Amino acid sequence: MIARSILRAALAAALVSLPGMAQAQFPNIGGLVKGVQNVKKLGDSLRKIPEPEEIKIGGDLASIILGAAPLVQDAEKQRYVNRVGRWLAMHSDRPDLPWQFGIVETDDVNAFSMPGGYVLISRGMFDQMRNEAELAGVLAHEIAHVAKKDHLGALQGSLRNAALGDFTEYVGGNGGIGGAFKAALISAGKDMFTRGLNHDDEYDADRMGVVIAARSGYSPYGLVGVLQTLSAAPEEKGYALMNKTHPLPVDRIERLDRAMGTKFDTVIAVVEDLPSFVALRAAPAPAAAKSTPARAPARSRPRRRN
C-alpha cells in the first residue's frame, strides 16, 4: 500500500514535471494534467472532462445496469421511449448529447441515468405509468441529472483514491480510459447506483424535470402523479432500492408543491396523454415478439430470483 502510494506520488511528480511534453503529444489534456497536481481537486475535474470522455464513462456505467437487467425485447416500445426522451432532452440545457433511452426488463420500480445522456427505466416503472405525461416526468427527472452532471459529482468521491495512479493510463492511452481507471469506475458506479445521488440533487432534478416536461408540451404534473403512486406504494421489495436511493416521495411532493405553486396554471398547452402511449400500454403481449430487436446469440444469463 505504501509502495503503491509512493509509486503514485512518483507518477504524479513525473507528470507534473512533464506537462509540456504530455501536452505536446495530447493537446487536450492540459486540464487533466493540471488536475493531477492536486489530488484533492482531482475529483472536481470530473465534472469538467470533455464530452467524449463523459459519454464513454456513461456507457461503462449504463452497461452495469444492462448487466443486471437486459433491455426489454420490444423494439417498438424502446423506439417510443427514445422518441419521447429525445424530445424532452431537446428542451434541457444539453440538447445535443447523443441521448439514449431504454426500458430494462425487471419488475422492480426504478430509473437510472448516466453521464453523457444515458437513461434507463425499469419495466416495473413503465407499467406504473398512468399516462405519457407521467413517463415524461420520470424521463425528464433523469435528463435533469445528466444535464446537471450530478453523476460526475457523485463519482468523484469514490474515484478520488483510485484515479491518481490511473491518470497515467488515462493520459497515455490515446485519451482512452485505462483498465485500472475503468475497474475503479465500475466499482464507483455500483456504489452510486446502490447509494444514490445526494438528496438535494434529487429535489433539484424534480424541479428541473417538471420544467423540461412543460417546455416539451407535457403536463408538468406527470411527475407529481408518479410520486403520488410511489408514496402510496406498498412496502415491497420491488421498491426497496429506489426508496433507499431517493428522498421520501411525500417529501419530494411537498418540495414540488412549494416550488410549483400555481406557476404552471397559465401553461395550458400541455397534454396528459397521447394515443402512442395508450396503444403501447394496451398492446397484447404476443405482439411484442414480432418486433424483437436483433439480439446477440443466446448468452446464459444466470438470474437470481428475489
Place this chain on the structure above:
Amino acid sequence: MRRCAAILLAAVLLCRVTSAEAAEKGQILRAGDLLAQPFIDAAKAGPVTANQPVTILERRGAWASVESNGTKGWVRLLNLRLEAGAARPGASRPGMASLRTGSSGRTATTGIKGMDEEDIRNATPDYQELELLGTLAVTADDARATAQKAALKENTVAYLDKGRSRK
C-alpha cells in the same frame, strides 16, 4: 392446463380493461373547498376537511376531480395523498408473478425478476446490450417529427426556484 392459462389470460385482460376505469382512493391534505371547475377562481362546490377520504375520478394537469360524501368537485392534485399501501389499480405490482407469453408460443410463464442492490453489485457490465441500446436511439429530427405529429406544443417556461414553505 392450456385452458387454465387461457382463463388466466382472459382474467388478466379483463383486469386491464376494468382497471382503466377503476377509481383511486385518496385523502385531502389541507382543509378547504372543492371547486366546481379546475380553475383557481372557480365557484366553490363544498368544503373538505384535512384527511377527508375522497375518490379520485379524473386527473387534469394541476387538478383532480374527486367525490366525497356525495359531493363532486375539483381539488389541487398537490392537495391529495393517495391511500397508502394500495398499489395503483391496474398497474402490475413489482415482485408479483407476472404473466407473459413467450415468443415461442402461447406458454404462460410466471417469473419474478427483480433488480436489487445485490444484483447491481454482482452485475457484469454488458457491452452487447449497450450496443443494442445504441441502435435503438433516435435522432433529434425523428423526435421532433414525432412530437409534431402528436401536436405537442413547446412552451417557454423558466426554471423554478425552491419556493417557500406553506407552513
